[in-house]
Amino acid sequence: MCGIIGYTPAETNQGVIDVILDGLSGLEYRGYDSAGVAIADSSVSVFKREGELSELESAVPRDSLDGDAGIGHTRWSTHGPPTDANAHPHTDCHGTVAVAHNGIIENYRALRAELEAAGHEFDSATDTEVIPHLIEIALEQGADAETAFRRAIGQLEGSYAVVAVFSGLEGVYAARHQSPLVVGVGEDGYHIASDVPAFLEHTDRVIYLQDGQFATICPSGVEVTDERGSIVETSVETIAWEPEDAGKSGYGHYMQKEINEQPRAIRDCIRGRLSDLDGTVSIDELGGVGRPSAVHFVACGTSYHASLYAARLFRDRGVPAMAFHASEYDADAVPLDNEALVVGVTQSGETADTLSALRGANRAGAETLSVTNVVGSSASREADHVMYIRAGPEISVAATKTFASQQVALAMLSDALTDASSRGSVEALRALPDQIQSILDDSRARESADTYADADAYFFIGRGYGAPVALEGALKMKEITYKHAEGFPAGELKHGPLALVNERTPVVAVVSGESKSEKMLGNVKEVEARGAPVIAVTDSAGEVQSDVDDILRVPQTKPRFMPILANVQLQLLSYWTAHRLGRSIDKPRNLAKSVTVE
Known part of the structure; x- marks a missing residue:
């Protein structure tokens, strides 16, 4: 959950803000209820907005904003609702350091109480905001930026991927523990992100950070160290994905x-x-x-x-x-x-x-x-x-x-x-x-979706190998249409779910002609008798033609592979239903692609 991007060019003031915003676009699937950027040169400029990335893009003065290094973040809220204030990056009291973070800081309440008692002021409800203030204390004690960053990270408990930029410094400082970070090694600069699509258009050469490792990217290169500060020898791998794949x-x-x-x-x-x-x-x-x-x-x-x-x-x-x-x-x-x-x-x-x-x-x-x-x-x-x-x-x-x-x-x-x-x-x-x-x-899934898009709920049933794909079909329907959908083994119909079946609850049945078809047909007749329309996803249309209202066909294959084919029809049915309803298909509400917290 949440997406991090950091970048420093090989030459200063070379399109940092454009790379950061483009990188966030490549990470928006990881979180999209708020977003923000921080650009560092002699000072740190921070822009944050609630809502999707387009809200941030309209607020950032691309023509006049650039610097030596930058970080960005797209958020999936955990601590505090999606607001401008809760969006990352967060800064210290003086605005000299900005931090973005994925994960959960489990001891943030105790840290925040200590910091507030020492006079530090907080602007957000997030756990992340303790980090720049911990860095601030170390800087005031005379530590350099890297040492201050390490001291702050050393006080955290929980999971984290953290990036930070400092005023007057060209680099991006990063650390990971149980939350992913990958470095991109490009010809024009160096990147760090939660996932490769953030910088794939710039480079396919990567270094994967491991738990407990720190990284610094600056115009001269990349340095990876362990928790003690010792240099770690890393290998650069080449990703097989092409930019157009994303x-x-x-x-x-x-x-x-x-x-x-x-x-x-x-x-x-x-x-x-x-x-x-x-x-x-x-x-x-x-x-x-x-x-x-x-x-x-x-x-x-x-x-x-x-x-x-x-x-x-x-x-x-x-x-x-x-x-x-x-x-x-x-x-x-x-x-x-x-x-x-x-x-x-x-x-x-x-x-x-x-x-x-x-x-x-x-x-x-x-x-x-x-x-x-x-x-x-x-x-x-x-x-x-x-x-x-x-x-x-x-x-x-x-x-x-x-x-x-x-x-x-x-x-x-x-x-x-x-x-x-x-x-x-x-x-x-x-x-x-x-x-x-x-x-x-x-596929006729679009026509079926048009017919049943106004349903109150959907039920997905299957037997044997078809039962798991029925569960997946229901999950897809609820994820992207926001309609109530349930999936279960067809034999469970009589053990409760049948009470919910009526003429406004289509039942999608995965029916294989070679696997328990007689029992499935019996289940189909049970829901048909209660007035529910039935959509059969089947490799044997002739056997079910007279018992169902709609058929989505799949080719004949071995019974254990039939659900692989049936799944495609279920995906299309959910997609076109969500399309008909005008839903946010790629970015359904409250969900994120990668769930990196327990």
Whole structure:
């Protein structure tokens, strides 16, 4: 949550404000209820505004504002409502230092009380504002800027990514602990940000900071040090993403673009991992991982739904497997032997609850694996093994192509670790990109959305492999339409939800002709008898034609892959419903892309 950007050019006064504002635009998916910038030269100029980034852009005098270094922040509120005063960056009493911060300072109340008792005045309700005042005290005690910054960071408890600029200094000072920061090494200057899209148009060369590390970027280069101040040798990696990957490419919304990128994303996910000759799946990153005695998946939100799907795959191959909400996972309370595998599924690789669950599993002695999209992320470093889903940058808050890529990656994982793959399975996996493209080309989801956009609520049902994707379909609908939506296994209808079904509650049923179709058809008839319209997402339209009001077709595939295809229709249904209702599709209210606090 929240986005940080910092920049210092190789030559002073070279478009700092433009780079900072453009960087914030690339990070707006991480928070968009307020934003601010601080530009440092002989003084520090700060501009902050409640609302989306456009409010800040209209308030900043681009033509007359520039300097030696700058920082910016786009906020997703935790401490204090979205207001101009609570927006970052925050300054000390004299305005000589400005700070932006992601995370939670757990001891800020005690620090603030001490600072106020010493005469410091606060303008906001945020936890962040204690940091510039702590720096101010160290400066008054004679410390230089870097030492003052370190002293302040040393007093913080909690999670943080912090950047600071000082009047009269050219550099940006940064530190991270359990909140991501990545340095961009460019020809024209140096960047630091929460995520790569903030500076991707300027450079694809990056240094990932690790917990406990400090970084200083200045016109002469980058210096990374540890908590003791010792120089840390770092490697510069090259990101495979292209700048246009983070743009809309002519689509109306990032979400629409990313839905349409799913064929390409899945091709990248399976590339080099399938053998047509012997029908096997081979994942090079998993060298040394054998068949586990049990698998625990830990995840949040959309990734949790992918984990439910994966757990079913493993159980059907004879391996005990469960999916846990990462925030509820207690490795000490769940039996784990030395052959068990704990899999953290996280798109960003920075999801705080998932990282906490992985750390608990590591302490308990379990083998750990991260399934993530971001190279160099915290999850990729903290687990024993990592499998990348290769979906490319995803900007819309509502996950689409990353969910599809997670499904495919986890399907391959189950085949690889249980030796259950076959030529038929490999062929079905290879066919998925073209099958998804056919759905994108022919879907009637927009017509269905127009028909049912005024509904009071939506229910999504499925059985077997279809149950997790029903949950995901409901999540997408509620995220971007703000309509009430529920997803559950179809067999649960009679155990409560049926009381809510009426003619204004469409029921979206995931119906596979090869998997429990008779029971699903019985559930369809139950809701039909209560007057509810039924939309079937199905690979066997002929079997359900007479029992439903609308059909969204998917191609025939193996039953365990059918939900991957069905998911695309559900995404389109939610997207076009939100479009019809005029919602903020890429930036739904109260939500942010990467949840980096517990």
